[in-house]
Amino acid sequence: MELQQLVTDVHEILAANGDYTNLSDAAVYQPSIQVDRKNVYFILHEANGKQVAKSLVVYEDRAQVADFDARESVQDANKTLVVGDLNETNWHALVKRFAWVKPTSRHGYKYTFGLGDRLGNASNAHLRLFKGRGIMPVLAQQSIRELLLTNRTETDVVLDAGWAVFEEGYTDGWAADGDHVKNPHEVDYAVKAGCSMITLDCTEKIHNEIADLSDDELDAKFNALDVDLVKYFNETYLDKDFQISDQASVHFSKKDVEQSVLIFFGAVEYAEFIYHKFVVPYNLDFEISMDETIVPTTPANHYFFANELHRKGITPETLAPKFYGEFQKAIDYIGDIDRFEREYVVHEAIAEHFGYKLSIHSGSDKLSVYEIIGRLSKEHGWHVKTAGTNWLEALRVIAHVDPKLMVELYKFSYDNLDDVKAFYVFNAQTDGTAPKPETINTDNVMTLLSDDDARQVLHTMYGSILNLQKSYRYVYRDRFFKILKDHQALYDKYLNAHIAEHLDLLQGLAKTKAEVQAKYEPTIQ
Template identity: 30%
Template sequence: SGFGADCDHIKTTEGIDRGLDAGFVMFTLDPGDMVADVTAGVSEADAAALPWDQLEDSLEALKQRYVGMALDVGHSQIEVTEQDVLTAAVKYGRAVVESMRLYRHVTENAKHEVEIEFAVDETAWLTTFFEHFYMASELKRLGASWFSFAPRYVDGFEKGLDFLGDAEELRTNLEAHHAISQQFGGYKISLHSGSDKFSIYPLCVEATQGLVHLKTSGTSYLCGVEIVAAHDAELFSAIWDISRASYVEARASYQVSAHEDRTPTSLEGVDLLELIRSNDARQILHVGYGDSLNGKDASGASIHDRFLAVVAANQAQHTDVLAAHIGKHVSPFAAPLAR
C-alpha cells in the first residue's frame, strides 16, 4: 500500500529519478555544493557575476526588494543593509538556481503527490536569518513550494550524540527561523542529525510551536549493533575493526569529534554494550555503517547478510530495543498534540 520515506539529500536529477521510480513521497533537495564561501567578504562585482538570467532577476531589482527592509525574526527586528543583500545573493544565489532546477525536475516528473524539503545544513557556514529569508523569498518568487527547510544552525549537532552546543543560543536561533517561516505560510524547520538530541527536543517543539521536522533514522542502526554485540561478539568485532579503520576518512564528511585513539583496538574483556554507548565509539560505529555493511568478515562472508541474520534470529529483542529508542525520540514531539 505504498510507504512514506525521505529521499534524503538529493543533489542530482538521476537521484530524483531513482527516487520517483522507487515510490518515494518526500524529497530533500540539497543545493549545498553551490553555496559559496563568503568569509573573505563580497563585492558588488561578485554579485553582478551571478547568473541573473537563470534567477529571472537583476541586481538592481534585488537591492530594491530587500535593502532597508526591517526583517521580523520574532524576538527582534533586523534592518537589512546593502552588504547583507550582496552577501546573501553571492552565498546562496547559485544555490537558489540549483534548488529550482531540482525542484522543477521533481514536480514535472512525479506521477504521485510528493513533498519537498530544501536543505543547506550540510555546509560549513551558518545560515543567517536574512539569508534564510532571502532563500525562501527567492524560491517562492520563482514558483517553488515546500513543507520544510533546513538551514545551517549554530554548532552542536554532531552525529549520534546529544546536543553539544549552547541550548539557549539554539532556542534563539530556532525561534528566529520559525518566525521567518511564518512569513511564507508556516513551513517546518528541519533538524538534520537530530538523532539522540534528547535534551533539546522540548526546546525545539516550543521554539517552533511544533512546526519542526526531526530527522532521526541514523542511530536505529546502532540498535541492531547492540543485538549483534549481545549474540555474535565475533561479528561485532569485525564491524568494530572496519568502522574504526574507516573513521579517519569518514569523519571528513560528518560533524563529529570522536577520536579513534581514545577507543580500544582489542575488545578482550571489554563490555561491548558500554562501549557502544560511549561517545567516541558510538560516533565511530555510527558513521562506519556503510563500510561495515559493505564489508566482509575474516572468512569472506558478507557482514550485511550476517548482520541481518542475527537481528532476524533475535527479532523480539531487537523490536524492544528499537521501540524504546525511537519512542524516546518521538514522545517529546507527540506531547503537544495530546494537549
Template identity: 30%
Template structure:
C-alpha cells in the same frame, strides 16, 4: 492528503534504516505516540551514498515501509525520502519515493550571474527596512547590502533546487511528492534573516517546499548530543519559525511549511528548546533521526550475546582498523578523540553489558563513550561487508533488536520532542 496534493502533516519523524530490517520497529514508536494522542508521521529516508555503500536500491526502502504499514495496520500517511539528492542522483529515486530532500549545499557560495542578483534585489524592495515578525519580540532589519549579499551567496543554489524540483515534477506530477530543501551540510549556519531571503527566492523559483533544513549554529555531530549554546539555538529556531510564517503569509509558500532539523538524532540538550518553540508557535517540525537505528541494531546484537555479540565486536575491530577511511566522508559531523577509543583487544574481552553501556546513548552512565559511538555510527559500511552473516543475525535476534529500536525512537526522541503537544489535525 489535501485534495489531490500530497501534504506532509504537522509532526514528522525522518528515520533511517540502513539495512531495511527495522521499519516495523520504527513504526511501532509512532504507534505508541498515537496512543498518547500525538500523530507523528514516519518518513523513511536513505541517501544515495548509503545505497551505494550497502549495495541496495531505493525500492527496498519502499518495500520495507509498505510491509511494516500492512503488518501493523497503520492507516495514517507515511513517506519514503530520497535523502540529499541532487540533479545527478535523483533518477534512481523517481519511481519509489514521494519525499525529496533536495540538497543544494555544494552550490552555496557559487556566484549567480550579476544580472540575476540585481533582478532579485530590484524585484523585492519590500524586503528592505524593518520586517515585523509575529509571535516574537524581535524584528528583522534588512539592508540593500544584506539582500544583495544573501542573493549572491544563495541564488545559484536555489536555481539548482528549481532544476531538481522540475525534474521530479515532470516524472511524478505537481503535488504528488513532498519537496524539502536542505542547506545543512555546509560550513556556516544561515542566519534567520538569510533564511527569510532564501525563502523569498524559493517562492520566486516556484518550488512549493513543505520543509526546509537550514544549518543552525553549534555542532550537530552524528548520533551524539548537540554541542553549542542551547539558548542561542532556541533563539535561532524561534526566529526561523517566525521567518517561515512571514514567508508563507507574504510569498505564497505552502501553509504547512516547517523546519526540518537534520542530524537531529540524540540532540537531547536541545529537545526541550524544540518542544517549547513548537508549543509557543503551534508549529510543526520534521525531526531527522537517521543513523541511530543502525546503532540500535548493534546494541541489540551485543545484548543478545553469543554469536551476535561476537559479530558486534568484530564490527568494531574492523571499524577501528579502517577508521580514517570511514571517518573521512563525515569529517565535518563527527568529533572522535582517538585517545578515548578502546583497543579492539580490550573490546574482545567485554561482556554484553560493557559493550552496550559504552554504545547506548545514556549520558548519565559513566561507561558511555561518545567516541566509540561515533566510530560505530559511521561504521555501517563494515556491517554491509558482512553480508548475509550480519542480516541473518539481525533476523535471528529480531525481538531484542526491535525492542532497542522502538525504545530509542520513542523514549529518547518522540517523548521529549513531541509528547505534550496537541494532536495534529
C-alpha cells in the same frame, strides 16, 4: 502450512466479524488481517528455527486474484486462495486494493518524523510505536550514499517499508523520502521507485567559499553580477527590516545581502528547476536542504532563501537550515542551548511566515533540543530526520548476543576510520578520545553504545562493516544479519525505547534528556 488449513483460517476470520483475538491458528498475524466484503488478506508467520518466515495469503474471487504472484494456490467454491512471497508484484497488487499501503503526501500532517531504516527490518517496530502518536512516519528515507553503502536500491527501501505497513495494518499514512538527492537523475530514480517526497540537497549549488571572502572581495564579486540583479537585490533587501512575527524580525546589512545572494541564489534557481521538472508533475512533497554550509544559516540567509522561493511561487513542505551548534551524527547536540533556542525562535517565525515547517537534519539523539523544538514549533509543526539510530540499536543487539563479534567490529571500525572521514563531520578521531580497542572486551563491550566517541566510530563505519570481503565472501554481513533476524524481538525493543525518547521530548511528554533516559534506558541494558 497446509493450504486447506489456510482455507479454514479464512472462514474463521470471516466468521469473527472483526474480532480476531480468539483465532485458533497462531501463524495468522492478526494486525495484518484485512477483510473486503468476502475477500481476505493477511500475513502468515511460520517459525523457521529462531526466525520467522513470512508469506502473503490472499482469498479472492477467481477473476481478480490473477494480479498476485502465487507460490501456491487452491480453489474454494468461487474463490481462490493464494500464498505468495512478499515481493514487488504482490505489493503493487495490494496497493491497488488498499491505498494506505502506498506512501503518500505529508501535506496536512503537522508533525512528521523520518526514520531512515538502513537495514530494512526496523519498520514493523517503529509502526507499533507510532500508532496513536499523531506523528506521520517517513519510513523510507535513504540517500544515494546510504543505498550504495548498504547494497540496497530505492525500490528495496520502499518495498521493505510498504510491506511493514501492510503487516502492521497501519492505515494512518506514511511517506517515502528520496533523501539528499542532488541531481535530476537521482530525483528521477527516487520518483520512479515510488517516493512521495524528495529532499533536494543543494550542496553543488551552495557556494561555501563566499564565506571566506574579505569585505572588499565580497563587494567586488557581488557587483560583478548583472547590473539588473544587483539593483534588484539592493532595492529589495539592503538596509531593510522585515517584521515576521511579534517576536522576530530580520535586518539586512550590506554583507547580509551580498553573502545571501552569492552563497544561496544559485540554489534557489536550482530548486525552481527541480520544482517544475519533478515536484509539480509528480505531485511530490518538497524539502530543500540549505544546511550544506560551513557556517550556520543566519536569519537573513533563511529569509532571503524563503522569500526568493516565494517570489517564484514555490512553498516547500519543509526546509532545513543549518542551525547554530553542531548536529553531528549519532550523538546529542553540541553547543549553547540558550542560543539555539533564541535563534530557533527566528527560524521558526520565518518558516511560519512563508507557510512551511522546519526540518531538523541529523536529528538522531539530539535529546537536548527536542523539548525546545516541540515547544516553539507553531501551526506548521516540525519534521525531524533520524537515521543512524537504527544501525546503532542493531549493534546493541550484536553486543548483547555475541559480544566477541562486537569487540571485533569495533576494532575494525576504529582501525579503518580514515575510510569515511571524507563523508562525515565528527569528533571521534583515532588519535582522540574514542576508546582504544585494546580497552574493550566482552565484559565491557556494551559501554560502546553509550559512549559518544565510540558511537560515532561505529555509526560512520556501517558501510565498511557490511561490505568488507575476503576471498569474495563477506566477513561480517551474513553473521550480522543472522543474529539480527534470530533476535528480532530484542532489536524491536531497543529500537522503540530509543525512538520513544525522541518522541516524548518532541511531544512534551517529558521535559529533559535525563527524564527520558531514566524512563527508557533501563529497558535496553
